[in-house]
Amino acid sequence: MTKLSSEELLRYSRQIILPDFGEKGQEKIKKAKILIVGLGGLGTFSSLLLAEIGVGYLRIVDRDIVESTNLHRTPLFSESDLDRAKVEVAADRLKILNPSITIDTHATHLGVNNIDTLLDGIDLVIDGLDNFETRRIINQACIQKKIPFIFCGVSARSGNLSVFNLRKSSPCFSCLYHNIDDDNLESCDITGIHPALLPIVTGIQIHEVLQIILKGESSLDSVLFFIDLNNMSFDKISIYKNEACTICSKTAVSDETIISDDYKPLKICGGNNFMLVPQSSVSFDIEKIKTQLVSQFQIKKAGTHSITVILPTNDLLTIFKGGNVLIRGCETVKQALETWKNLREAYIS
Numbered sequence: 001m002t003k004l005s006s007e008e009l010l011r012y013s014r015q016i017i018l019p020d021f022g023e024k025g026q027e028k029i030k031k032a033k034i035l036i037v038g039l040g041g042l043g044t045f046s047s048l049l050l051a052e053i054g055v056g057y058l059r060i061v062d063r064d065i066v067e068s069t070n071l072h073r074t075p076l077f078s079e080s081d082l083d084r085a086k087v088e089v090a091a092d093r094l095k096i097l098n099p100s101i102t103i104d105t106h107a108t109h110l111g112v113n114n115i116d117t118l119l120d121g122i123d124l125v126i127d128g129l130d131n132f133e134t135r136r137i138i139n140q141a142c143i144q145k146k147i148p149f150i151f152c153g154v155s156a157r158s159g160n161l162s163v164f165n166l167r168k169s170s171p172c173f174s175c176l177y178h179n180i181d182d183d184n185l186e187s188c189d190i191t192g193i194h195p196a197l198l199p200i201v202t203g204i205q206i207h208e209v210l211q212i213i214l215k216g217e218s219s220l221d222s223v224l225f226f227i228d229l230n231n232m233s234f235d236k237i238s239i240y241k242n243e244a245c246t247i248c249s250k251t252a253v254s255d256e257t258i259i260s261d262d263y264k265p266l267k268i269c270g271g272n273n274f275m276l277v278p279q280s281s282v283s284f285d286i287e288k289i290k291t292q293l294v295s296q297f298q299i300k301k302a303g304t305h306s307i308t309v310i311l312p313t314n315d316l317l318t319i320f321k322g323g324n325v326l327i328r329g330c331e332t333v334k335q336a337l338e339t340w341k342n343l344r345e346a347y348i349s
């Protein structure tokens with residue numbers, strides 16, 4: 001039911017009074033279903049705003065756990081949350097902030113195997129990512145399903161934003177970023193991220209989300225918006241649909257390379273950390289795994305979405321409900337894959 005209650009009319013009264021909002025606008029906001037991909041600095045600020053504003057349904061996706069290096073820029077996480085799955089902590093905080101909205105949590109890596117499920121029923125996708133491979137998967141699926149993709153990327157003291165796929169004539173993510181390879185980009189542990197940048201860029205991102213929900217338009221459609229805090233510049237440049245784009249100029253199949261092994265390893269930001277992503281549908285019963293591992297390993301943290309154990313090598317291994325496995329401390333990809341394979345075969349049934 002999207003009709004507003006008297007409590008909701010009071011709660012949102014300071015935004016309902018704004019031009020373009022009104023009760024009808026607030027009802028549209030309540031009815032909206034938004035997917036937020038990634039719960040780093042970007043995704044935590046944007047989900048916080050969306051919950052405050054009263055978006056009725058937030059689906060949050062993240063494959064990772066809370067680490068101490070996140071805490072300088074993530075408003076939803078505290079020190080007591082270290083080693084818990086980010087989606088679990090975020091959902092707890094957002095439900096306290098606004099108990100009337102629905103939070104749908106997915107502690108998983110977004111890939112070609114689950115993108116259709118994650119987009120099911122969604123009106124808009126919010127970018128909280130730090131890599132181009134996942135953005136390309138989202139972009140392609142959003143084109144096929146006609147869902148706007150609110151892109152946002154940050155590095156050090158600068159960020160850029162755009163709204164892709166709003167109209168058929170709008171450019172898509174790949175029109176602009178077709179030739180950028182993640183391997184050639186410096187990660188956040190090299191470049192750093194200025195925490196003050198995040199509320200600025202996500203504030204603009206969520207402003208555009210509201211423009212789309214309330215009016216079906218965006219100032220960032222066919223525009224790339226640059227913010228650079230080094231010289232306090234805010235610039236807009238026009239961007240155009242690339243007629244040679246192999247993604248939006250025709251319906252193309254995914255070009256993601258699927259490896260034949262059970263798990264695809266990804267090196268992630270922050271040293272010798274590897275995320276092992278299942279290449280088929282996998283889910284784990286964390287409670288059951290806890291009972292299987294507790295006599296063999298020291299349990300560092302266990303929740304409903306993930307469990308982290310300390311290995312004899314002092315490496316940390318986290319198993320997520322959605323199938324991902326994070327190994328922290330391994331020297332090589334091969335070592336990470338072998339560690340997980342051996343542990344799984346010996347202890348997990």
Ligand SMILES: [Zn+2]
Nearest residue numbers: 172175245248
């Ligand atoms: Zn395109």
